[in-house]
Amino acid sequence: MERDTLQRRAIREALERTARPLAPQEVLDEATPAAPRLGIATVYRTLKSLVEEGWLKAVELPGQPPRYERAGIGHHHHFHCRACGKVFDIDGCVGKLQGMVPKGFVLEDHDVVLYGRCDACVK
Amino acid sequence: MERDTLQRRAIREALERTARPLAPQEVLDEATPAAPRLGIATVYRTLKSLVEEGWLKAVELPGQPPRYERAGIGHHHHFHCRACGKVFDIDGCVGKLQGMVPKGFVLEDHDVVLYGRCDACVK
DNA sequence: GTCGTTGCAAAGCGTTTGCAGCCTA
DNA sequence: TAGGCTGCAAACGCTTTGCAACGAC
Numbered sequence: 309m310e311r312d313t314l315q316r317r318a319i320r321e322a323l324e325r326t327a328r329p330l331a332p333q334e335v336l337d338e339a340t341p342a343a344p345r346l347g348i349a350t351v352y353r354t355l356k357s358l359v360e361e362g363w364l365k366a367v368e369l370p371g372q373p374p375r376y377e378r379a380g381i382g383h384h385h386h387f388h389c390r391a392c393g394k395v396f397d398i399d400g401c402v403g404k405l406q407g408m409v410p411k412g413f414v415l416e417d418h419d420v421v422l423y424g425r426c427d428a429c430v431k
Numbered sequence: 432m433e434r435d436t437l438q439r440r441a442i443r444e445a446l447e448r449t450a451r452p453l454a455p456q457e458v459l460d461e462a463t464p465a466a467p468r469l470g471i472a473t474v475y476r477t478l479k480s481l482v483e484e485g486w487l488k489a490v491e492l493p494g495q496p497p498r499y500e501r502a503g504i505g506h507h508h509h510f511h512c513r514a515c516g517k518v519f520d521i522d523g524c525v526g527k528l529q530g531m532v533p534k535g536f537v538l539e540d541h542d543v544v545l546y547g548r549c550d551a552c553v554k
Numbered sequence: 555g556t557c558g559t560t561g562c563a564a565a566g567c568g569t570t571t572g573c574a575g576c577c578t579a
Numbered sequence: 580t581a582g583g584c585t586g587c588a589a590a591c592g593c594t595t596t597g598c599a600a601c602g603a604c
Binding site for chain 1: 489508524528541542543544546548
């Protein structure tokens with residue numbers, strides 16, 4: 309069913325090697341050295357199947373193309389650098405969200421996205 | 432410079448009439464009755480200029496097409512109902528965000544999106 | 555009459571899909 | 580060898596742009 313190919317190995321390794329969420333194009337760039345003729349279509353197909361498999365998680369940010377990171381790293385949020393466009397994982401979580409919900413509404417989940425400059429871009 | 436045309440009046444009125452953020456296609460649907468030959472290109476162009484003008488604000492939600500709402504209603508966040516898909520404005524704001532930022536990073540802004548069911552869908 | 559504005563169609567851009575050939579199991 | 584996997588190119592959906600006609604001032 310799930311075959312072990314050079315391309316999938318390269319894509320998985322690219323995602324394991326990088327600690328931050330990657331966009332499809334970034335995955336292609338990271339994986340191409342290990343799988344030279346890799347195409348963007350294969351990246352999209354592989355990312356989709358890895359998400360369905362539960363190995364990957366899609367990270368959706370407002371106004372941004374989806375990015376992907378390894379699943380199972382626990383509840384966290386994201387920091388989006390306005391200078392370089394990279395997305396970083398943020399530990400910790402805000403509180404008092406329940407109090408913001410209007411009467412009669414049921415709160416099930418939440419997203420927090422921080423914007424600014426990463427340490428590399430501040431310099 | 433800024434001319435007063437039937438199309439712009441129709442688009443502005445559609446956005447004033449509706450209390451929630453509207454997607455471009457929703458704006459077209461709302462404004463077409465008042466401006467019959469209105470095209471989607473004009474909607475995009477007008478929304479863009481209304482944003483630049485400061486009259487409108489783009490509302491970007493993760494994985495969603497951009498929506499637009501009137502600017503100047505103050506800092507707030509959004510509640511996205513998973514049942515009906517509508518987006519509601521939420522007053523109030525979380526705290527302690529600065530403490531979540533990694534060392535060396537500069538925090539400039541943030542987004543909070545709440546997910547759940549609105550009062551109408553809970554019933 | 556000038557020139558900003560509009561509608562249409564074509565072009566972009568990121569993502570998905572069809573298909574013939576390739577390669578894993 | 581069978582059938583899943585891949586690369587290429589075409590198809591897609593949404594947004595932007597080029598252009599000639601239109602209409603506000």
